[in-house]
Amino acid sequence: MATTSSSASSSRSLPRRAAIVGANRIPFARSNGAYARASNQDMLTAALDGLVARFGMAGEHVGEVVSGAVLKKSSDFNLTREAVLGSRLAAATPTYDVQQACGTSLQTTLLIANKIALGQIEVGIAAGVDTTSDAPIEVNEGLRSVLLAANRAKSTAGILKALSGLRPGQIVPEIPANREPRTGMSMGEHAAQTAAAWQISRRAQDEIAAASHQNLAKAYDRGFFDDLVTPYLGLTKDNNLRADSTVEGLAKLKPVFKPAGYPDTEATMTAANSTPLTDGAATVLLASDEWAAERGLPVLAHFVDAETSAVDYVHGGEGLLMAPAYAVPRMLERNGLTLQDFDFYEFHEAFASTILATFAAWEDPIFCKEKLGRDEPLGSIDRSKLNVVGSSLATGHPFAATGARIVPTLAKLLHEKGSGRGLISICAAGGQGVVAILEA
Amino acid sequence: MAVETLDGPPTLGLLYGRALLTARSGGATLPDRRLDLPGVRIDADAVADYAHVCGFGVGGVVPPTYPHMLAFPLQMRLMTDREFPLPAPGMVHLRNVITQARPPEVGEPLRVAVHADRLAAHPKGAQVDLVTAVVDQDDAEIWGSRSTYFVRGAPAPEGADGADGVPAAPPEPDPHVGRLPHAIWTVPGDIGRRYAAVSGDVNPIHVNGLAAKAFGMPGVIAHGMWTKARALAALAGRHGPAFTVDVVFRAPVRAPSKAYFHTAAVDGGWDAKLVSTKGKDHLLLTLRDA
Numbered sequence: 001m002a003t004t005s006s007s008a009s010s011s012r013s014l015p016r017r018a019a020i021v022g023a024n025r026i027p028f029a030r031s032n033g034a035y036a037r038a039s040n041q042d043m044l045t046a047a048l049d050g051l052v053a054r055f056g057m058a059g060e061h062v063g064e065v066v067s068g069a070v071l072k073k074s075s076d077f078n079l080t081r082e083a084v085l086g087s088r089l090a091a092a093t094p095t096y097d098v099q100q101a102c103g104t105s106l107q108t109t110l111l112i113a114n115k116i117a118l119g120q121i122e123v124g125i126a127a128g129v130d131t132t133s134d135a136p137i138e139v140n141e142g143l144r145s146v147l148l149a150a151n152r153a154k155s156t157a158g159i160l161k162a163l164s165g166l167r168p169g170q171i172v173p174e175i176p177a178n179r180e181p182r183t184g185m186s187m188g189e190h191a192a193q194t195a196a197a198w199q200i201s202r203r204a205q206d207e208i209a210a211a212s213h214q215n216l217a218k219a220y221d222r223g224f225f226d227d228l229v230t231p232y233l234g235l236t237k238d239n240n241l242r243a244d245s246t247v248e249g250l251a252k253l254k255p256v257f258k259p260a261g262y263p264d265t266e267a268t269m270t271a272a273n274s275t276p277l278t279d280g281a282a283t284v285l286l287a288s289d290e291w292a293a294e295r296g297l298p299v300l301a302h303f304v305d306a307e308t309s310a311v312d313y314v315h316g317g318e319g320l321l322m323a324p325a326y327a328v329p330r331m332l333e334r335n336g337l338t339l340q341d342f343d344f345y346e347f348h349e350a351f352a353s354t355i356l357a358t359f360a361a362w363e364d365p366i367f368c369k370e371k372l373g374r375d376e377p378l379g380s381i382d383r384s385k386l387n388v389v390g391s392s393l394a395t396g397h398p399f400a401a402t403g404a405r406i407v408p409t410l411a412k413l414l415h416e417k418g419s420g421r422g423l424i425s426i427c428a429a430g431g432q433g434v435v436a437i438l439e440a
Numbered sequence: 441m442a443v444e445t446l447d448g449p450p451t452l453g454l455l456y457g458r459a460l461l462t463a464r465s466g467g468a469t470l471p472d473r474r475l476d477l478p479g480v481r482i483d484a485d486a487v488a489d490y491a492h493v494c495g496f497g498v499g500g501v502v503p504p505t506y507p508h509m510l511a512f513p514l515q516m517r518l519m520t521d522r523e524f525p526l527p528a529p530g531m532v533h534l535r536n537v538i539t540q541a542r543p544p545e546v547g548e549p550l551r552v553a554v555h556a557d558r559l560a561a562h563p564k565g566a567q568v569d570l571v572t573a574v575v576d577q578d579d580a581e582i583w584g585s586r587s588t589y590f591v592r593g594a595p596a597p598e599g600a601d602g603a604d605g606v607p608a609a610p611p612e613p614d615p616h617v618g619r620l621p622h623a624i625w626t627v628p629g630d631i632g633r634r635y636a637a638v639s640g641d642v643n644p645i646h647v648n649g650l651a652a653k654a655f656g657m658p659g660v661i662a663h664g665m666w667t668k669a670r671a672l673a674a675l676a677g678r679h680g681p682a683f684t685v686d687v688v689f690r691a692p693v694r695a696p697s698k699a700y701f702h703t704a705a706v707d708g709g710w711d712a713k714l715v716s717t718k719g720k721d722h723l724l725l726t727l728r729d730a
Contacts, residue, residue, distance in 0.1 A: 145492075169630075182674070183623040193620060260700060261620035315678075315703040316622040 023408030050230030063121025106403030194319035216390025217243035278396030323433030561596035615711030621700030
């Protein structure tokens with residue numbers, strides 16, 4: 001199958017394809033646990049230094065490093081630059097920060113891959129990091145406006161007048177919440193509505209969750225992550241992993257997210273089939289084939305194409321996390337591929353129900369006709385090729401780090417197989433999605 | 441109708457004080473006069489304060505509910521007159537229809553004109569309409585609104601229904617929305633105070649729990665015009681500059697509380713509903729582009 005479309009892909013005539021050479025991440029840790037004292041900068045620096053050590057790049061001047069975090073303190077305005085300055089990379093390595101919610105580090109991978117493809121750089125590092133433990137806390141909005149007014153005041157009297165607006169209640173800080181600003185609904189509440197709309201069963205969700213844990217555990221056991229993960233702060237593997245997860249065991253958990261507007265629909269989403277808040281950082285090393293060859297480094301896979309999409313979820317036009325359902329068909333079309341032309345499917349499990357709703361949409365002739373304008377549905381995927389070494393439900397999901405976890409995972413799977421093609425799909429807050437194709 | 445031209449905006453705190461303390465004579469008919477306030481200029485800072493409380497962006501068009509801030513002191517001035525047939529404290533907003541021909545600009549000279557009509561019986565008391573026109577320098581009405589206020593237990597005026605020669609109210613808006621809420625509102629406990637601070641509408645039912653109960657409310661309730669403003673803020677950027685937005689206020693929105701906001705894009709505009717978590721209608725809205 002992997003051979004059917006190379007002509008179609010190459011007809012897009014990019015100057016060259018970026019190679020995924022390797023990667024490094026730190027184990028992901030559940031919120032307020034092992035990494036409670038570590039900052040975004042600490043974790044990103046650790047992940048970068050692990051990558052530098054693995055590929056002997058100490059003192060190396062890399063084309064650029066692009067990273068980002070979703071939950072970011074204002075003092076971290078130059079997060080990636082600060083991490084690089086504290087790492088063993090050459091201090092002259094340029095950087096910038098990107099933030100696209102959960103799509104961040106698939107987007108940073110795309111940015112690096114495009115610059116390599118255009119010949120603007122030979123090598124780059126895409127990364128992402130997030131902490132939900134060392135989260136930025138903002139002062140109360142009331143206190144903030146009083147302090148800003150005092151700051152704007154030009155006279156002592158003006159400052160005093162502004163400060164007279166201080167009230168005891170303003171001491172209560174604001175902690176970032178996982179809510180969509182325009183809907184007031186948490187991501188879980190949005191996902192619960194989508195799950196109810198597509199009638200995704202509790203059992204189907206628990207099957208995805210159990211498989212994710214079992215696959216991740218097996219992958220660790222066979223050493224799959226030995227050259228992808230470096231221990232950090234006492235962790236050697238993701239501490240959200242429950243190797244003994246079974247569908248029967250998960251069925252005992254109480255559901256947490258009720259679908260608003262579906263009073264008669266039973267809640268199906270639990271702490272196990274929803275990703276937990278997690279801390280962690282991940283990096284990917286991308287380069288031109290020539291750069292890798294000069295150093296005798298393997299090319300795990302090539303970055304073929306990517307698509308970013310968004311849906312209007314604000315007034316119910318589409319589910320918050322359904323953007324990939326639109327991005328994938330567009331990308332397939334451009335590359336002359338079908339949904340079935342893949343050896344691996346790496347789908348970010350924001351919620352088990354999210355990927356199940358996406359699959360259901362692609363199997364639904366009405367959705368495919370009305371929303372995608374296709375005469376035929378995209379059809380089903382072979383589930384035995386889905387998240388074969390586990391995904392976010394088992395590893396956890398430090399928002400901005402997930403793309404940089406998935407890209408090397410898929411690249412290594414393709415490299416192990418020797419040839420083939422894989423599809424990556426990540427949904428993101430704000431109704432966005434990033435999807436990509438890798439080939440070996 | 442006689443026109444009384446004012447030198448400056450009435451002070452709302454004084455008007456409420458007068459309304460609470462002065463013995464009313466409570467005439468049987470509406471005052472046959474219009475209050476005019478010329479030379480009004482919308483202040484950018486005041487709009488920013490209002491936008492922060494209601495959820496509008498700052499620096500774009502003036503929020504379509506903002507001119508109500510210019511009209512409200514005049515409405516109160518009319519309604520707190522000794523001879524006005526209904527008492528102002530405890531008044532409840534039942535309906536508000538805004539027709540905007542174009543958004544007003546910050547700083548442009550405007551004239552605000554307010555009069556009362558359609559004094560009518562209500563199954564539980566009496567109601568009255570306060571009509572506002574915002575007129576630009578070319579004498580064009582760029583913004584108009586009709587607010588219907590209700591007073592529980594007020595004596596129904598004799599033969600007042602339609603007696604003033606004003607046609608009866610058009611049918612209430614009938615929004616058609618899906619059963620799925622597209623947003624969950626968290627109504628802050630202090631929203632009555634915060635909206636009172638930017639609007640001057642210090643009606644006790646919005647700022648004090650005991651007072652609210654004294655007026656038959658379950659507790660402090662959010663201003664109806666705040667819920668309308670917030671609903672329109674959610675539709676910002678999705679309708680044209682000229683439109684009519686008709687809202688009826690049903691069950692009061694308690695502060696604090698949560699509520700479900702339903703929206704639907706329809707031919708020529710939007711339908712929306714704000715519904716309590718128990719399924720009671722709070723607000724019914726239709727917006728139709730002109």
